[in-house]
Amino acid sequence: MAELDKEEREVLAAVEAAEWRSVRDKEREMARYGEYAKATFRKDRRINIRISTKDLEALQKRALQEGIPYQTLVASVLHKYVSGRLAEREA
Numbered sequence: 001m002a003e004l005d006k007e008e009r010e011v012l013a014a015v016e017a018a019e020w021r022s023v024r025d026k027e028r029e030m031a032r033y034g035e036y037a038k039a040t041f042r043k044d045r046r047i048n049i050r051i052s053t054k055d056l057e058a059l060q061k062r063a064l065q066e067g068i069p070y071q072t073l074v075a076s077v078l079h080k081y082v083s084g085r086l087a088e089r090e091a
Contacts, residue, residue, distance in 0.1 A: 056070075059074060
């Protein structure tokens with residue numbers, strides 16, 4: 001049996017503790033959340049910003065590590081910030 005990572009152990013514990021429930025109309029719920037996802041990732045506006053070379057290079061490096069284009073990373077970070085899901089890291 002493969003070793004579970006931290007996130008997988010947390011999911012397993014939640015399932016075993018009956019913290020998860022099935023939804024009644026799975027297809028409708030999937031369609032509803034699919035529409036939310038489409039709206040979230042629809043890119044219909046353009047912005048131009050000036051940032052330091054150092055910050056841009058750091059963004060490009062991080063995006064490379066994540067395997068995504070750096071502009072996608074920037075859009076994701078901005079989206080998380082405006083939706084309140086970007087947590088500050090403690091130094």
